[in-house]
Amino acid sequence: MTVTVFEPGSEYVLNHCTKYLARAGAPPPPNDEAAAEAFRAKIAEAWRFPIIGLMRVADAHPELNLVTFVYKTVAGDTGSIQVLGTFGELYRPIPLQPVMFEGEDTGYRAVSVGIPKAQVHTYKYVLDGHYFVDPVNSQRVTLGNGRVWSRFFTDGYLQPLVLEPWEVRILYRLIEQILPFRGKEAENFLKRYYFGLNREQRKADMPKAFRLDDSVGEVNAIDKLLAREEAHRLTDYRLCLRQIDRVLRRQNPFLDPADTPAEEFVELYEKMAKSHGSGDNPIPGWDYGEYGNPAFFLYILRRHAVTCAFSHPKYAGNVGAAGWAFLSERYSDPATGTLFDWRPAIEAPLGTSPYYR
Amino acid sequence: MQDSFDVIVVGSGAGGAPIAHRLAQEGKSVLVIEKGPLLRPHYQVPGERSDFRRDEIYASSAEKILRVPGLANTGVSYYSSHVEPDINDEPHVYKGAKGQDYGTMEGYTAQVVGGGTQLYGSVSLRFTPTDLMLKTFNDDRRSPINNDPNGDVRGEARDWPIDYATLEPYYVMAEEMIGINGTRDNQQKPFSAVKYQKPLKPNPISAFAHDGMVELGKRLGTNIEPYRAPLAVITEDHLSSGRKIPRDASGNPDPESAKTSYVNRYGDPLGLKSSTWVALLSPVMEKPNFSIWPNCVVTHLVSDGAKVTGVRLLDPGGAERFINARIVVVACSAIESVRLLKLSAAADENFDRRINRNPLLGRYFLTHCFGGARALMPKPFDKSKALDADWATDCCATDDFLEANGLWAGAAIYNNTSDQALPLSLFRTYGSQDLDTLWNGFMSATEMRGDKFIDFLDNEFGRGLSISFMANQVPQFDNRIELHPRVKDKWGRPVAYVIKDWHAHDRYLMDVMAQQCGNVLRYGGDPVNHDYPIQGQGSIYMAENALARMANHILGGARFGNDPNDSVLDPQCRAWDFDNLYVTDGAFMPTSGGANPTLTIQANSFRVADHLLSRI
Incomplete structure (x- = not known):
């Protein structure tokens, strides 16, 4: 499956993440679920991540949502964070890019991809070969092999997700x-x-x-x-x-x-x-x-x-x-x-x- | 990152944007700092899709739970706009009737570029000349003031340090620059020029309000007739901001496209509602001397002697930065401005000594006395094609009306048109009193189901008409904004603590005004006997959480005046003991005015801009 990366710009990302993710205290280190849990518990609307948005160009791709993955680290972090999910090729993680403000690194890393509406997907972040669930998004699924992945769904999804x-x-x-x-x-x-x-x-x-x-x-x-x-x-x-x-x-x-x-x-x-x-x-x-x-x-x-x-x-x-x-x-x-x-x-x-x- | 400016304006709404606009136009380097995001109308977005949506969940969200520990209402549900701050992150706390502390959504305008002018209903009334001289009026009055046994009203009434004639040219400027439609005839205030755009045809349900207001004027003996409520929505191409009315398929302007009940509590994706972003800030955004930093929070002002040297802020990533300025203007809405000044005082002894030269900072906090009446009209109308209000009357704002009724101040009365027009808004405001009690009425009305659900819709959908009044609240020293001793925001800073009560005369005034609103409906709904049945009339002091209610009109707390011992700001809205610190949101008001405050905040901000241009 090929996935298209879009570039809605830093302003779009900051407009949709700052209110929730900017707060006192350092972001959790990667792959530290206890720290992530404590961090997530303080975020008023953690469910907003990943950001399920509309495509920025009104007439192009009415069948897609613009899904923006945002990962928070500290400014200047040189680690290369990537996202791997069922919406893309399974062995090809997509890199997140630094989000800038007035020419300076904010510590946010983000990537926006077009994903068809009415779908559900699982994903993980990848850093230095380590795979871990999204520390902010609390939607999780345990797959058949017992592994836990992060989950999201796009607009208009029609199958029950949590109800029997x-x-x-x-x-x-x-x-x-x-x-x-x-x-x-x-x-x-x-x-x-x-x-x-x-x-x-x-x-x-x-x-x-x-x-x-x-x-x-x-x-x-x-x-x-x-x-x-x-x-x-x-x-x-x-x-x-x-x-x-x-x-x-x-x-x-x-x-x-x-x-x-x-x-x-x-x-x-x-x-x-x-x-x-x-x-x-x-x-x-x-x-x-x-x-x-x-x-x-x-x-x-x-x-x-x-x-x-x-x-x-x-x-x-x-x-x-x-x-x-x-x-x-x-x-x-x-x-x-x-x-x-x-x-x-x-x-x-x-x-x-x-x-x- | 540029770190030095002529002027820093904290807040991008009604109090800050006029100054930023004027100074940027005159070539000064200006930085506007806004805590919220910059959401643009469609024509400013490549691809033409705005982040403001006509979506009822944007106005009031899915359920959230107040988790701030130790409040009397910890655990309650709340439903907020996508551009209101989250009260788990930044609660406003108020002291309830039994002395317990509650978290509330009330008292936030909006955190977004444009501030409250993005979400407001856009009613843009002027205050009356008497509103600005209530001390003189009440000192000279002939009749006694009712329900004021201790003479508090005369003792606490203040004249503004500027009179109506001084402010009037700035009303004209605001009406032109912001982009407001309305009519001048029948308004009981002097106009030196009329800059209104042409109003759109009123919603047909408002005819009842019009007729009722005409009859009210007759019965009060003045024959004062209604006028089209001035609304900050453009209906014609707007020269100063470059905004254009959308063109239809034949290329003709289509001003009716503005008419949608996705108006009050919605940012306008078409940019026709005249938020300060579309009217004042985006027209200067390409200037090299203008900067706007959204998603940044100012934590302190920093001072050196009589100078404020700049501000400390947290950028979107949370990094702390210091920015220098020759002039600092604080305009982030009255409660938050007072909070910022108090936080700055707590961090800086010099700042503390100068801003607290008298005990008035945070004191004389004001909202409005407000309330009204509601009735179900004889048949339904399509209220989904409406702006927020259609008709207004000044017949309860004349000096003669105040004398005859023993009132210290008057009120504007207008009809709401867009309220409860959309399906979710009808259900979630059923039986609720305010933003803190949305959904409660419908959720607990378990008997409303099946056929009774249909009956409810048959009765209510498109039939509700409400008439509101907006009146001065008596200033009281004990009504105040403090820093909460315990509750902190997500940055670890003390949150605002709102302590206020209603004066006995406020309650009396609200009863009198609610009766007039009820009468508009009684007269208008029944042209023969003038006795149309209404659902109810009342005022905010009667609500269970009356002490929280602010109508999002948050005023006072840093009032301006001529006497340094009786005010926080001088007549130019400059803090008395600082050379270069100004406060220009509603905090400057010594009395709250008998109308929605936004236009007056904007006009005053244009006035202060002229003063600033004379000194830098």
């Missing part, structure tokens, strides 16, 4: 209780919308729509949030979905929990909403020692469901902007047309702005 298939199925059913997309009317709308997309969009979005079964892709987008920006919430999902599975199995021992009838999901939702801790409206079968506050999980889930249904489609939910289109169709005026005309503000090909790219 059974968790995805239960989540899907729970979110049905919150969002309006599974009513008959809404389902019809989504079908019409997805079929009405132009040919190119349909090619891109139809598989997602089918895979997501008449939703706007919220569960997949939640998986992405839990894999990166809100990895701190993955534990809530893990613990809580296990309790939900337990409660449903106790109710229907012979039924897969994800196949539980809708009214029982409603009932469970209502019970969770009223149960703020052990002793407070306890849910039969729920182990409060494992997860003490079912209502709190609903709070998180509500925020996630809505965020994923209505945020920009690059976050992998709101597939083909179906969430926006739902609002756009529902709110309209016979005389003037839609009352949520989102397209003119948004970049092509999703929107129609002639100016905003």
Whole structure:
């Protein structure tokens, strides 16, 4: 696989890394996981690395993200840091270059490469023949051989990364209780919308729509949030979905929990909403020692469901902007047309702005 | 790396950029230092893609958790803009009602080149002549001041050391140089010249606000009518900054392209919102005598006798550098400017003695008394094609209104148009009071699901109309910015500690003004009986965390004045005991004015620029 290196310039790199990486104390030495852990723990948004950006030239390579790897060392360090990853040729690491400010070395080393959207990759840094995981990025995977690699994914990735298939199925059913997309009317709308997309969009979005079964892709987008920006919430999902599975199995021992009838999901939702801790409206079968506050999980889930249904489609939910289109169709005026005309503000090909790219 | 300049300006927003622009134009060597990144509009990026995005997650992020140990709200969630500082790295701490310390997002404008002018709604109102002479007005008034049993208001009111007539030409200059659209008629302030660009057609929902404001003026007996809220958004090609309105396929200017509700809390990828970067700094960026260093943090000012010799800064890599200057201008937003001065004093005995010649540095910190009313209008409108505000009225800012209502100062009233126009903003601000409580209302409204979710949307989407007021807060000695005794930022420096409360007269004033805002909706929504039902009216003092709230209008703390014993800065915004140290963000204000402060900060900064040109 050949990979193209782009040069967005030092200003781009510094604009996207200084806020997070500039701070008191020396960066961790290479390959010192304990020091890296301590360093990473202090960074407010370590998940932003590597930087998954848009290509700088608006019209070139719409299929690519600009992925920028940033490694922090001290100014003047002459070591040659490289990155090796599944996005490139496996035996050819790519060197990172010094990032300069006013003609002087900042201590940052960076390289930007074009990587197709909707992909997941693993990588390591290489220094003097030693391979080590990214000290800043906390996304890690353990491969079959037991080795740990750093991981990242690009915009619009569609496979679950952190949720198990059974968790995805239960989540899907729970979110049905919150969002309006599974009513008959809404389902019809989504079908019409997805079929009405132009040919190119349909090619891109139809598989997602089918895979997501008449939703706007919220569960997949939640998986992405839990894999990166809100990895701190993955534990809530893990613990809580296990309790939900337990409660449903106790109710229907012979039924897969994800196949539980809708009214029982409603009932469970209502019970969770009223149960703020052990002793407070306890849910039969729920182990409060494992997860003490079912209502709190609903709070998180509500925020996630809505965020994923209505945020920009690059976050992998709101597939083909179906969430926006739902609002756009529902709110309209016979005389003037839609009352949520989102397209003119948004970049092509999703929107129609002639100016905003 | 150049290490010596005529002028160093710390901060690239409303207080710093006008000075940097004027001095660079006049050939002085100028360095602007900005803590945040330099994000450019599309036309300045090869490839035409801006790093400002129309993306609701850019305005308020995914969830983050406050991890600063030992605060009363450690562990809470927060959601910040991509160009706000992270409060785990650099928290603002305020003292809550029960004396406990809380971390807050409030009181940061933005850390990006352009500062708060990148994210603001861009409302660019002038203050009234009375706003600048509240001591004289209240000394001479005929009626008593309500809810002020101890006479604090008269005791603490201050006239500015400059009057409206002195500032007025600089308002004109700011209106021209920044690029502002609006209308002059019906504004209750003198104008020597009108430089406004033509406003765009208002959003149709604002017609209710217009009609309500007309009726309010009638009922108050003055018949003062509304005017188009001045907004720092260009609607025509802008000569002084060289910005052009995008051309449509036929080559005609398309000013409507500015109209999008990705406006308040969003940097503008098209550069039509007049941030200080696009309006003032980028037009001089090619000059060899102008430099801007983004991603650098100033840690201290360094002094020698009555001179500030330069600044110490950390470059983007964290290396410490010292840069010399003949003049140093501090303009990094009131809280952070006061903090920088206090940190400099802590590191330098001479600096300490001179800046703390009286106990006023950090004192008389001000925000605004603000609040308003909200109603759901009879039918939905497309609020996603709007700027931040459409109509404003000065009918609650006249001396007669203040006399009749026992108020010490007046307020501008305007309608918000872009609020809650986009889907996520509707949900995350449902039942929330401020940046610290985003999402809370929606998350806990567990009953809003399925059909009730649809009902909520049917009720609210495109129907909300809110009317806001912005009024003076009574200055109080005890309202102040300190260095926090314990909490440090990511560089190990003490963070700002905000201690403030509302005066009884503030609460009274806010009740009176919120009632007027409610009346605008009652009158405007129901043309026959003038009794349209509203969802509510209220003010910031009623919020649970009222002591944190600042509307991002952070003012005072280094007020200017004629008396060296009663102010931190002289009338030219120079620190009294320094020959060459100036403070020009909102910190200079002795009273907070009855309107959004940005235009006044910009106008004053142009005024100080003239003074500086007379001396270097």
